[in-house]
Amino acid sequence: MTPSTLERVLITGATGFLGSWIVSALANRGIPVLATDISEDYHRLDALCPNPPEGMVERRICDITDPEALDLLIGQMRPTGIIHLAALQIPVCRERPAAGAAVNIGGHINIFEAARAHRIRRIIYTSSIAAKPRGSANAPSNLYGVFKKTDEEISRIYWQDHQLPSLGLRPYIVYGVGRDEGETSAITRAIEAAALGKKYEIPFDTRSCFQYVGDIAEIFVRAVRSDWRGALLSDISDRVQSTDDVLAAIRTVVPEAEVTVADTARVSPEDGFDTSPLRQVIGDLQETPLVEGVLKTVELYRAIDARRRQAQSA
Numbered sequence: 350m351t352p353s354t355l356e357r358v359l360i361t362g363a364t365g366f367l368g369s370w371i372v373s374a375l376a377n378r379g380i381p382v383l384a385t386d387i388s389e390d391y392h393r394l395d396a397l398c399p400n401p402p403e404g405m406v407e408r409r410i411c412d413i414t415d416p417e418a419l420d421l422l423i424g425q426m427r428p429t430g431i432i433h434l435a436a437l438q439i440p441v442c443r444e445r446p447a448a449g450a451a452v453n454i455g456g457h458i459n460i461f462e463a464a465r466a467h468r469i470r471r472i473i474y475t476s477s478i479a480a481k482p483r484g485s486a487n488a489p490s491n492l493y494g495v496f497k498k499t500d501e502e503i504s505r506i507y508w509q510d511h512q513l514p515s516l517g518l519r520p521y522i523v524y525g526v527g528r529d530e531g532e533t534s535a536i537t538r539a540i541e542a543a544a545l546g547k548k549y550e551i552p553f554d555t556r557s558c559f560q561y562v563g564d565i566a567e568i569f570v571r572a573v574r575s576d577w578r579g580a581l582l583s584d585i586s587d588r589v590q591s592t593d594d595v596l597a598a599i600r601t602v603v604p605e606a607e608v609t610v611a612d613t614a615r616v617s618p619e620d621g622f623d624t625s626p627l628r629q630v631i632g633d634l635q636e637t638p639l640v641e642g643v644l645k646t647v648e649l650y651r652a653i654d655a656r657r658r659q660a661q662s663a
C-alpha cells in the first residue's frame with residue numbers, strides 16, 4: 350500500500366458532540382483520524398476517550414470558511430474519506446444569519462471544492478431533520494433548516510456536474526454524553542440531571558426519533574469505509590417516540606429522577622422517513638432501545654462525574 354492509499358479519515362467539527370463520538374469510535378477501531386475544528390477545546394473527546402490508542406488521532410485547527418486552508422490541509426493529508434460535521438446550530442443561525450450561512454453553506458461548498466480538487470471519493474456530511482419540509486409552507490421552519498436543505502441541493506449538483514459522490518445523513522434528536530449545545534440538547538440534559546440527582550424540566554413536548562449517539566457514530570464509521578455512487582441523502586431512523594417515552598425510560602433507569610416535561614408542543618415531522626439510501630451503503634441499521642441508551646448515558650455521566658470528583662480531591 351502506498352502512503353496515499355493508507356486509510357485516514359478527516360473530520361470537521363471534531364470537538365463537537367457527534368465529532369467526539371465519531372473520533373473516539375474510529376480511533377478505537379484502529380482507523381487514523383485527522384480531527385479538525387475551529388476550536389481547540391477537546392473536553393468532550395477527553396471525557397469520552399481519556400486514553401486514545403497511541404498515534405490514532407491528530408488534531409488540527411481548521412476554519413471551514415477558509416477555502417485555502419482547507420485545500421492545503423486536504424491536499425497535504427490526502428484523507429481516504431471526509432466526515433463533515435462542522436456547523437452552527439439553530440440558535441446561532443437565528444441570531445447571526447450571515448455567520449450561519451458562511452459556515453453552514455459556504456463551509457459546505459469549501460469542503461466539496463477541496464474534495465473535488467483532491468479526488469476524495471467518500472464525503473459523508475450531516476444535514477438535519479430540520480431540512481425536511483413541514484407545516485403549511487411545506488418547507489423548513491428555520492434558517493438552520495434552510496441552510497441544511499441548501500447543502501443537500503449543493504451536494505446533488507456536485508454529483509450532477511462533477512460526479513463527486515456524497516452521503517448526506519439527517520440526524521433527528523441525538524442524545525448522549527456531550528450533547529450540550531442546540532435546542533434539542535434538552536433530552537440529554539434531562540438524562541444527565543437524572544444521573545446526577547438534579548431537577549430538570551424538558552422545555553417541550555414532542556414526538557421524534559430519539560437516537561443514541563453510539564449508534565450514530567457506528568453508522569459514520571461503517572459509511573466512511575464504504576463505496577457508493579451518487580449524491581445520496583438518507584434519514585437514519587423511522588422509529589418515532591414521544592417525550593413521555595423518554596421520561597418513562599429515564600424513570601425506569603433512575604426511579605427517583607426529578608425530571609418533567611413542559612406543556613409546550615414542539616412540532617416535528619413524524620412520517621415520510623426513508624432510511625433505504627443509508628442501508629444501501631452500509632447494510633442493516635442497529636437501533637439501541639431508548640431504555641438501553643438512557644442506561645448507557647446515565648452510567649457514563651456517573652463515571653465521568655466520579656472521575657472528576659476523584660481528580661478534585663487528589
Ligand SMILES: NC(=O)c1ccc[n+]([C@@H]2O[C@H](COP(=O)([O-])OP(=O)(O)OC[C@H]3O[C@@H](n4cnc5c(N)ncnc54)[C@H](O)[C@@H]3O)[C@@H](O)[C@H]2O)c1
Pocket residue numbers: 361362363364365366367368385386387388411412413414433434435436437438452456475476477478519520521522523524528530533
Ligand atoms: N446533535 C444532533 O442531534 C444533530 C441533529 C441534526 C443535525 N446535526 C448536525 O450534525 C453535526 C454535528 O452536530 P453536533 O451536535 O456535534 O454539533 P456541535 O455544535 O457539538 O459541533 C459542531 C462543531 O462545529 C465546529 N465549528 C463551528 N464553526 C466552525 C468553522 N467555521 N470551522 C470549523 N469548525 C467549526 C464547532 O466548533 C463545533 O465543534 C452538525 O452539522 C449538526 O448540524 C446534529
